[in-house]
Amino acid sequence: MNSTVVDGKTCEISRPDASLLVWLRSELGLTGVKVGCGEGTCGACTVLVDGQPELACQLRVGEVADRSVTTIEGLADLAGEPLHPVQRALIAERASQCGYCTPGMALRAAALLAVHPDPADGQIAAALDPCLCRCGCYPSIVRAVHRAAALARGEGETGAGSELAATASPDLPSLARPARPWDMTAAEERDWFGVPGEGLVVVWPPAQAGPWLRSGGAWLHVAASGTVTAFTGKVDVGQDNRTAFRLLVAEELAVDPAVVRIVQGDTDLCPYDPGTFGSRSMPDAGEALRRAAAGAREVLIDLAAARSGGGPHARFRAERGSVVCAMTGIRLPYGALLVGAQRTEVLVEEPPLISPQDWTTAGRPYPAPRADAVTGSRRFVSDLWRPGLRHGAVLRPLEAGAALQAADTAAAEAMPGVRVVQDGDFIGVTAGDPQTARRAVAAIKADWDQPAPVPVDLESYLRTHQVDGEGWQRAVSSQTGDTDAALAAAVTGIEATYTTAYLAHVPLETRAAVAEWEDGRLTVCTGTNVPFAVRARLSQAFGIDEAAIRVIVPPVGGGFGGKHGDEAIEAARLARGSGRPVMVHWSRAEEFQWGFLRPMAVIDVRAGLDAAGSITSWDFLDINAGANGFAFPYAVPNLRLRYSPAASPYAQGPYRALSATANTFARESHIDALAYAAGADPLSFRLRHLDDERLAAVLQAATGRLGWCPGWQPAGHPAWWDGRWVWRGTGLAIGLEKGGRVATCAEILADTAGQVQVRRIVTAYECGAVVNPDAVISQIEGGTVMALGGALFESVAFARGRVASTSLSGYRVPRFTDVPELDVVLLDRPDLPAAGAGETPLIAVAPAIANAIFAATGRRLRSLPLLPQGRT
Numbered sequence: 001m002n003s004t005v006v007d008g009k010t011c012e013i014s015r016p017d018a019s020l021l022v023w024l025r026s027e028l029g030l031t032g033v034k035v036g037c038g039e040g041t042c043g044a045c046t047v048l049v050d051g052q053p054e055l056a057c058q059l060r061v062g063e064v065a066d067r068s069v070t071t072i073e074g075l076a077d078l079a080g081e082p083l084h085p086v087q088r089a090l091i092a093e094r095a096s097q098c099g100y101c102t103p104g105m106a107l108r109a110a111a112l113l114a115v116h117p118d119p120a121d122g123q124i125a126a127a128l129d130p131c132l133c134r135c136g137c138y139p140s141i142v143r144a145v146h147r148a149a150a151l152a153r154g155e156g157e158t159g160a161g162s163e164l165a166a167t168a169s170p171d172l173p174s175l176a177r178p179a180r181p182w183d184m185t186a187a188e189e190r191d192w193f194g195v196p197g198e199g200l201v202v203v204w205p206p207a208q209a210g211p212w213l214r215s216g217g218a219w220l221h222v223a224a225s226g227t228v229t230a231f232t233g234k235v236d237v238g239q240d241n242r243t244a245f246r247l248l249v250a251e252e253l254a255v256d257p258a259v260v261r262i263v264q265g266d267t268d269l270c271p272y273d274p275g276t277f278g279s280r281s282m283p284d285a286g287e288a289l290r291r292a293a294a295g296a297r298e299v300l301i302d303l304a305a306a307r308s309g310g311g312p313h314a315r316f317r318a319e320r321g322s323v324v325c326a327m328t329g330i331r332l333p334y335g336a337l338l339v340g341a342q343r344t345e346v347l348v349e350e351p352p353l354i355s356p357q358d359w360t361t362a363g364r365p366y367p368a369p370r371a372d373a374v375t376g377s378r379r380f381v382s383d384l385w386r387p388g389l390r391h392g393a394v395l396r397p398l399e400a401g402a403a404l405q406a407a408d409t410a411a412a413e414a415m416p417g418v419r420v421v422q423d424g425d426f427i428g429v430t431a432g433d434p435q436t437a438r439r440a441v442a443a444i445k446a447d448w449d450q451p452a453p454v455p456v457d458l459e460s461y462l463r464t465h466q467v468d469g470e471g472w473q474r475a476v477s478s479q480t481g482d483t484d485a486a487l488a489a490a491v492t493g494i495e496a497t498y499t500t501a502y503l504a505h506v507p508l509e510t511r512a513a514v515a516e517w518e519d520g521r522l523t524v525c526t527g528t529n530v531p532f533a534v535r536a537r538l539s540q541a542f543g544i545d546e547a548a549i550r551v552i553v554p555p556v557g558g559g560f561g562g563k564h565g566d567e568a569i570e571a572a573r574l575a576r577g578s579g580r581p582v583m584v585h586w587s588r589a590e591e592f593q594w595g596f597l598r599p600m601a602v603i604d605v606r607a608g609l610d611a612a613g614s615i616t617s618w619d620f621l622d623i624n625a626g627a628n629g630f631a632f633p634y635a636v637p638n639l640r641l642r643y644s645p646a647a648s649p650y651a652q653g654p655y656r657a658l659s660a661t662a663n664t665f666a667r668e669s670h671i672d673a674l675a676y677a678a679g680a681d682p683l684s685f686r687l688r689h690l691d692d693e694r695l696a697a698v699l700q701a702a703t704g705r706l707g708w709c710p711g712w713q714p715a716g717h718p719a720w721w722d723g724r725w726v727w728r729g730t731g732l733a734i735g736l737e738k739g740g741r742v743a744t745c746a747e748i749l750a751d752t753a754g755q756v757q758v759r760r761i762v763t764a765y766e767c768g769a770v771v772n773p774d775a776v777i778s779q780i781e782g783g784t785v786m787a788l789g790g791a792l793f794e795s796v797a798f799a800r801g802r803v804a805s806t807s808l809s810g811y812r813v814p815r816f817t818d819v820p821e822l823d824v825v826l827l828d829r830p831d832l833p834a835a836g837a838g839e840t841p842l843i844a845v846a847p848a849i850a851n852a853i854f855a856a857t858g859r860r861l862r863s864l865p866l867l868p869q870g871r872t
């Protein structure tokens with residue numbers, strides 16, 4: 001029998017035809033090798049074979065016989081240290097968000113450095129280009145490779161990093177399941193709180209915003225050991241809100257952030273939350289946690305005052321995990337105050353909060369190591385294992401909306417180890433491995449009816465299928481002045497239609513869930529940003545009380561607003577039917593065809609100028625996309641804004657930044673057109689009309705960093721570049737959304753053949769008080785990269801009424817070599833509440849590029865993507 005050496009250990013090869021990827025994961029348990037596409041286009045499955053990067057999904061085990069395979073689990077051994085320099089550098093540069101791509105990146109970077117000890121940026125981009133990072137961490141990964149090169153040369157900080165290697169998912173909920181979910185149980189009756197025997201529990205109650213429950217509040221526990229455990233309903237899907245929460249709690253409680261652990265993503269333990277969307281982590285959960293922590297601080301001060309003979313509260317202050325008496329200097333550690341205590345405090349009044357201007361912990365970089373992403377020990381949903389676990393696959397029609405007429409499952413049922421589960425129209429199978437489950441589903445003969453065909457002209461379809469909508473997707477209309485009369489009286493009028501394409505979320509880890517039934521109670525682990533909504537969906541699907549359902553969110557390989565629980569219901573159905581725990585992990589084709597899409601937008605804009613070149617009228621109609629990013633930041637006396645929902649022919653739903661990208665693209669492109677029509681510089685035209693000093697500040701910051709040069713637009717400067725004449729254009733755009741303000745400047749080169757290269761993007765962003773600057777910058781960079789795809793080339797393809805994009809090779813997303821020079825200016829406003837940073841930095845990228853293309857070429861592109869074929 002052949003053998004191979006994997007991470008230094010000799011392994012017998014019993015099935016040489018097996019996929020190397022499957023073998024490493026399922027037989028050797030090396031789950032750091034990730035499943036991303038299965039077709040060799042994402043790089044998530046990268047391993048080193050005799051030191052060379054190879055894609056495990058493209059190799060058979062027999063092909064590595066008598067060779068040496070290195071996975072991320074064995075990378076450090078190559079360096080003979082607890083962590084390889086690449087791993088240490090990736091941690092130091094915080095060069096990951098969800099972390100799903102990180103193992104492949106690390107291996108490819110290590111192989112590069114073995115050959116080129118000091119690579120240039122271009123060499124790094126070229127070498128790592130086979131690896132996709134949908135979170136857009138490319139700039140920080142490049143910085144990490146440079147840092148790793150320095151570390152390997154013995155420059156920079158040294159240290160073995162053994163303490164980092166030992167840090168694996170420190171905040172994963174590891175608490176016992178309570179008898180009832182805590183959000184459904186009165187605080188005093190929550191069973192776990194009493195089990196440790198002592199400590200202080202403080203609860204900040206839920207907050208209502210009109211008819212909506214904006215936040216389920218927060219609670220935290222201060223143990224006699226001094227450990228603080230804080231619970232929030234918001235989840236961390238890679239944006240690292242966890243560190244910001246930790247900093248806020250540490251700030252208010254005056255403790256070291258290292259003693260604070262954050263529990264999130266567990267519906268049995270965490271406060272109810274409507275979902276982690278809309279950049280609400282800081283405004284909702286962050287503020288709730290601050291109050292819970294501040295309330296705990298006040299209770300501890302009261303306890304210290306009582307312990308000291310009842311002195312006035314004001315005589316005491318919280319400091320480094322203790323209460324200190326200003327008169328005597330006596331210091332009482334929190335732990336000492338809580339020995340033997342068992343107290344639950346539900347706050348009814350807002351406790352005094354520390355002003356962000358006085359923050360000493362929050363608002364500063366915090367080096368929270370997340371080593372599990374670089375060592376392969378971070379367990380994503382698709383890496384989970386349970387005793388008796390089966391793998392599931394679901395029978396689906398070719399077209400959405402097709403109804404099942406008949407199915408013959410005999411061939412599937414005859415396959416060894418396969419079980420067919422039928423539940424109404426639902427048919428699925430379970431098997432011992434995902435490949436067998438898929439083959440079994442393919443063996444089912446099914447007849448489907450044919451849904452009505454979808455017309456090819458989507459713009460016309462949406463225009464003729466407008467509806468009223470409901471909930472947050474209901475129609476919106478606002479009017480100031482008399483827009484029609486002002487448009488008729490305008491000296492110059494410009495009218496245009498802007499469109500944006502349907503987009504796919506493309507998380508690197510496709511949708512996955514593991515479900516398990518036990519004594520009538522259901523536990524589902526799934527990557528979602530709406531665990532409580534998934535709990536409600538499961539309750540409805542199975543007709544059981546929500547109290548009997550627990551949804552846990554393990555680390556998630558990207559979501560971007562798209563993971564809402566279909567796979568959780570499928571896994572639970574299969575688990576119930578088979579009586580075993582079941583994992584459902586969608587294929588890449590399922591991800592494209594059965595996930596929903598970012599809505600297409602059709603936007604009509606009409607605007608007028610007076611003789612002085614001032615905007616007198618603005619009429620804006622968004623069909624289908626939504627009302628996000630609708631606010632009009634310019635002073636105009638006659639203004640009409642409308643959003644008209646439409647009956648989309650394709651499933652559509654939430655997506656990072658929602659419709660703010662489309663609406664900002666249309667508004668800022670049209671404002672640019674007005675500026676040129678008025679003979680004005682686009683920067684000064686905007687500043688003249690701006691009605692928002694925060695936007696003016698980011699606009700000046702971005703143009704200042706770019707070196708905006710008023711006066712020479714729009715002709716541009718032809719220049720000799722790389723052996724050809726090119727025109728350089730710069731464009732700018734601004735956006736406001738979800739409490740943040742962004743200005744983006746883009747610099748492009750266009751050649752005579754219409755080829756366009758984006759050379760540089762500068763983003764200035766302000767989101768109030770900055771809690772965790774590293775994470776905000778990471779979100780700005782990653783968001784800019786993601787926006788680049790939608791601006792330039794991303795677009796879902798359709799054929800015969802269904803989604804025709806089924807693979808990463810057929811749907812282009814940004815790679816290393818697509819990323820221009822990125823420059824971020826972060827404005828801190830501690831006088832303002834903290835807002836989110838995960839979405840707003842995206843919204844001005846497309847119009848800035850479109851405006852730059854116009855400046856260079858004179859062509860006004862009004863549809864996203866701007867360059868589906870790579871040229872104007």
Ligand code: FES
Nearest residue numbers: 037038040043057
């Ligand atoms: S390249 Fe192998 S899973 Fe994507």
Ligand code: FES
Nearest residue numbers: 097099101133135
């Ligand atoms: S960090 Fe790269 S895909 Fe998420």
